[in-house]
Amino acid sequence: MNEPLRAAVIGAGYWGPNLARNFRTSPHWDLVAVCDLDEAKAAKVVGPRSTVEVMTSTEALLARDDVDAVAIATPASTHAAIAMAALRAGKHVVVEKPIADNSADAQAMVDLADERGLVLMVDHTFCYTPPVLKIRELVADGSLGDVLFIDSVRINLGLVQPDVDVFWDLAPHDLSILDFVLPGGLEPVGIAAQGADPIGAGQTCVGYLTLPLASGAIAHVHVNWLSPTKIRQMVVGGSKQTVVWDDLQPQQRLTVYDRGVELGAEQPDKATTNISYRLGDAWAPALPEREALGAMVAEFAGAIREGRAPRTDGRAGLRVLKVLEAASRSLADGGRLVTGSTVEVSA
Incomplete structure (x- = not known):
């Protein structure tokens, strides 16, 4: 139980080097190999004077008996095939978001992991950042009261993707956070997506996603590739307090406001209700400074060792993926609110 687990990273492109670095520096892991079709890329990640092996064959990697788990950082269209092969080989799996490029494949991954008794995890990195962990705590311990609304904005002058729209590119971050902080996960009763391609890029570049929740609350996500200003902000409004997360303010990422609207008794002579405004203090929780990926790989190791x-987990990735698919259906139907069985996201 005290010996480090042995990991390999598959994919040495954009995200793979970050995963490799965190597995290497974690006391819970021993990085034994980095695999990529481009041997030079993998060798660059490994660096000189290293005992970490460079490999170009996924099949050969999965046949090794000195690998307990693999981290997959390859194009989304390849996630399912690689993850299924790894699970069949008896390896625990963590895969970067999205878990797959369709929910049918994601469900098959979840089912196979359950069948084999293996850990399937999604690298929803933001869920391991100190601000999001604190938001989850404030919701769970009742500090905010009942969640009434969530507004999330993720906009900047970004790279227009050739293969996915702005919802599939940016919204998985916000949706994974919502799934992580809301009790019971993200299970909207409806999904409506409005979007536009004002520059003729061939993909939706500006998008608005509306998610009514079973509790009566509502969540709204705004994503945009075309904004000249960068905004990373989430507001979680509760019946007691409201927390604002501004990820571009490193000195004060979270602010909790003891402010809000309170309803009094209904007036006897008219169909109105007394409304009062609570104007209390605002405070900033102290947050530790640590890299989210370090916390993620530690959680991966903990889940494997504790059998939990x-x-x-894979179900969280599946819920996010199903919301994205429903958003695509809504967008194709002119922004209609998708409800009923077509929006079922429980996994």
Whole structure:
């Protein structure tokens, strides 16, 4: 139980080097191999004077008996095939978001992991950042009261993707956070997506996603590739307090406001209700400074050793993926609110 687990990273492109670095520096892990079709890329990640092996064959990697788990950082269209092969080989799996490029494949991954008794985890990185962990705590311990609304904005002058729209590119971050902080996960009763391609890029570049929740609360996500200003902000409004997360303010990422609207008794002579405004203090929780990926790989190890589901397990990835698919259906139907069985996201 005290010996480090042995990991391999598959994919040495954009995200793979970050995963490799965190597995290497974690006391819970021993990085034994990095695999990529481009040997030079993998060798660059490994670096000189290293005992970490460079490999180009996924099949050969999965046949090794000195690998307990693999981290998959390859294009989304390849996630399911690689993850299924790894699970069949008896390896625990963590895969970068999205878990797959369709929910049918994601469900098959979840089912196979359950069948084999293996950990399937999604690298929803933001869920391991100190601000999001604190928001989850404030919701769970009742500090905010009942969640009434969530507004999330993720906009900047970003790279227009050739293969996915702005919802599939940016919204998985916000949706994974909502799934992580809301009690019971993200289970909207409806999904409506409005979007536009004002520059003729061939993909939706500006998008608005509305998610009514079973509790009566509502969540709203705004994503945009075309904004000249960068905004990363989430507001979680509760019946007691409201927390604002501004990820571009490193000195004060979270602010909790003891402010809100309170309803009094209904007036006897008219169909109105007394409304009062609570104007209390605002305070900033102290947050530790640590890299989210370090916390993620530690959680992966903990889930394997303890035989439990990780905080962002395969089912969480599946719920996020189903919301994205429903958003695509809504967008194709002119922004109509998708409800009923077509929006079922429980996994």
